[in-house]
Amino acid sequence: MTSGIFKHSYKTKTRESLPIAIYNSGVQQCEPGYLWGPGVRDHYLIHHVISGKGSYHADGQQYQLEAGDTFIIYPGMVVSYSADLSQPWEYCWVGFQGAEAKVLMKQTPFSKKAPVVHFDPPTAIETAIMSIYKASGSTPCSQVKTIGLLYLFLSLLMEQAPCPVSDxxxxxxxxxxxxxxxxxxxxxxxxxxxxxxxxxxxxxxxxxxxxxxxxxxxxxxxxxxxxxxxxxxxxxxxxxxxxxxxxxxxxxxxxxxxxxxxxxxxxxxxxxxxxxxxxxxxxxx
Incomplete structure (x- = not known):
């Protein structure tokens, strides 16, 4: 097994019906061929590919991803994703849910028909997700801080969405x-x-x-x-x-x-x- 393989993550157990709540966040360097799924999540989960390659299968479609790509898993959607055999990916992620999540996600470039987006610059997405992970903790201060950082991250996604027709x-x-x-x-x-x-x-x-x-x-x-x-x-x-x-x-x-x-x-x-x-x-x- 490659010595550079690692996974660092932070998970929360508080799952009341808050307006929006972070479920987990982390960063992982996958081993060649590392596979998750097929399976479903009960929350929104956004991954950003930092380096390497991999594939993502969702809603009957398969996507080949590389550094700079960002993909979303919607609650209840059957998905699977795997690391490339020769250039396994490293990615960071943040998972969240709550009453406001659905409304906010509708204002981003993501959709179930377009679950993969390449943002410009991609480093901004990586920085935003890693900031959430690094601020994670069990104290009230860290909880408030991570929620604030999540809102900033979502605003970053919303800024890059095409101007929608007013709804x-x-x-x-x-x-x-x-x-x-x-x-x-x-x-x-x-x-x-x-x-x-x-x-x-x-x-x-x-x-x-x-x-x-x-x-x-x-x-x-x-x-x-x-x-x-x-x-x-x-x-x-x-x-x-x-x-x-x-x-x-x-x-x-x-x-x-x-x-x-x-x-x-x-x-x-x-x-x-x-x-x-x-x-x-x-x-x-």
Whole structure:
């Protein structure tokens, strides 16, 4: 086995319905013929080829890739990818998911019909992904920093997308998400959201289902529960105070909703140790 073969990665275990969350990131020098798949991921996963060559098979198509190419794996898509036998690739990656991920990815050059893109300059993509990996950690500071770096990375992808025809339905969704993120702790409902956006409740429902795959009411509920999870992990506030902070004036109702989504009660969730990220670096020599 070649001595230069290695894999360094960081994986998180926190998977609440946050607006966007990093699942994993890393860098790997593959051995000749190294193969992953066929298989599926439950999140978006972007690889950038630093050096060498390899092939990527997705949705019935095969792509031959080399240094500078970037490819995406969509959630639920059956894919496989393998390193070249004579010039095995080295790549870096970042995986992420969350309520905002689908909307943001629609504004990048990637699509299921075009899962491979060559950005100019490609070094900017490598730098952005490696910055996320190097900043990874289990502290609240590192978590916030990596999310910020992920947004910067996605903005870099969006900058290189061709100018799309304006899609008002997407703008409505973005406006609704912004309103929710700034007002979720108050007594808002779907009627308040649709009024703020300026469309009917039924129209808001249709555009949310189109772009998010969920209803605005479900998005609001999961957003509130995600905020409650953060408070349960990072504070010592009583459940009643956390319920109020997440927009629920009825603690019992909040507890029922929380258990339905998270599988455990708020009290038990907090007692389980305020789940934090754990590093899982590995190296092959």
């Amino acid at each position: 008002l339905s997407l703008e409505y969704v973005e406006s609704a998400i912004s309103f929710i993120s700034h007002n979720y702790s108050g007594p808002i409902d779907v009627g308040d959201i649709s009024s703020n956006v300026g469309i009917s409740r039924s129209h808001l429902y249709r555009v949310f289902m189109k772009h998010m795959g969920t209803s605005p009411n479900d998005y609001l509920t999961r957003f509130r529960i995600a905020r409650a999870c953060e408070l349960l992990r990072q504070s010592s506030l009583p459940v009643g105070a956390i319920a109020a902070s997440a927009g629920y004036d009825d603690q019992l109702y909040f507890s029922r909703v929380f258990k339905k989504i998270m599988g455990v009660s708020p009290t038990r969730y907090a007692a389980q140790g305020r789940t934090q990220e754990t590093a899982t670096p590995s190296r092959k020599d």
